[in-house]
Amino acid sequence: MARKQNNLIEQIIDWDNLMEAHRLARRGKRDRREVAAFETNLWEELGALQMELLWGTYAPGRYRSFVVYEPKRREILAAPYRDRVAQHAICNICGSIWDRSMIFDNYACRVGKGTHVGADRVEKWLRGMVASGDTWVLKMDVSKYFFSIRHDLAKAVIRDRIRCTATLRVLDAIIDSTADPCDPDPVGIPVGNLTSQWIANLVGNRIDQWAKRDLRLRRYARYMDDMVVLVRTKEEALDLRQAFDDKLASMGMRFSKASVLPASRGVNFLGYRIWPHKRLLRKDSVRRMKRRMREMEWQYARGLIDPADVRQRIASWVAHARHADSETIRRRVLGSVVFKRLVKDD
Numbered sequence: 001m002a003r004k005q006n007n008l009i010e011q012i013i014d015w016d017n018l019m020e021a022h023r024l025a026r027r028g029k030r031d032r033r034e035v036a037a038f039e040t041n042l043w044e045e046l047g048a049l050q051m052e053l054l055w056g057t058y059a060p061g062r063y064r065s066f067v068v069y070e071p072k073r074r075e076i077l078a079a080p081y082r083d084r085v086a087q088h089a090i091c092n093i094c095g096s097i098w099d100r101s102m103i104f105d106n107y108a109c110r111v112g113k114g115t116h117v118g119a120d121r122v123e124k125w126l127r128g129m130v131a132s133g134d135t136w137v138l139k140m141d142v143s144k145y146f147f148s149i150r151h152d153l154a155k156a157v158i159r160d161r162i163r164c165t166a167t168l169r170v171l172d173a174i175i176d177s178t179a180d181p182c183d184p185d186p187v188g189i190p191v192g193n194l195t196s197q198w199i200a201n202l203v204g205n206r207i208d209q210w211a212k213r214d215l216r217l218r219r220y221a222r223y224m225d226d227m228v229v230l231v232r233t234k235e236e237a238l239d240l241r242q243a244f245d246d247k248l249a250s251m252g253m254r255f256s257k258a259s260v261l262p263a264s265r266g267v268n269f270l271g272y273r274i275w276p277h278k279r280l281l282r283k284d285s286v287r288r289m290k291r292r293m294r295e296m297e298w299q300y301a302r303g304l305i306d307p308a309d310v311r312q313r314i315a316s317w318v319a320h321a322r323h324a325d326s327e328t329i330r331r332r333v334l335g336s337v338v339f340k341r342l343v344k345d346d
Contacts (some may be wrong), residue, residue, distance in 0.1 A: 011093045013050045013154050034081040056169050060177040087194040097161050103208045108224040109197050115270040123217045125230050127276040135263035138229040138237040141254035145225035146220035147188040150252050151175050157202035184293035228269050272324050279324040289317050289333050297337040311337035
């Protein structure tokens, strides 16, 4: 069993670490009022946060709620800025500890991983397997993943590698910050928290370790709540689907989708449709970008966004699209709108 880490709170509240946490938290948000207010009294704010974390008096503030619709409708709870600084400070120290406990083929929110690396890995698996025989794909998505994570499970997974009492006290406070005091078994962690990203990944790691150690799956990959397994027969894939269904049920979760298809149909994973020797963009990704282009065209015409915003958003999608065979569809999508300011009459 891996050794649990103790005495972490001193590293978390180290002044250099708190300053780095502040720099990370403010990236892309320096023009926001709460960030400016925090920076105006930076030493006092960080000093107070340092003492609260050390003496166990830290309490998360109230969340701001909003809804996003890309790629699907999700409610986001945004923590106050000082809480985001605290979370960065914790994850700066604990992140590497948690990361070392994870399997190689977990591609979510980890340095050196990500969607493109994961897609390359699955494509390589497909080339090797299809060349030597039949190949079947089990593709699974977990329903409302973050909102299905029980608080007792969230607290358990952070304790798999950490035993620093002061650090665990802070993390428990963050986990319970959305709980109803009257609920004896609270469920759900906020999507917007940095700590939630790690906790969700650690919950998934429980599934990963089971898949690797108990099921001994060689070609299994996960990106947060999306999982894919490559096997030789349809029967094996169906048996595995039932096994994963039972495992998720034991953790209070369930599938939103769980498909068993031959590899000739491609693998829908990480924003791509993947075959042994080609990769296409998912149709819903193209539809979303077309809709986003029309929205940006409308906003630009009315002066609501500037050219830099347009270039940044387009560049992000193009970088993703270039990892697929997408030259034709890129030209079609990018050429579908014209960015032009409306001319107002005097």
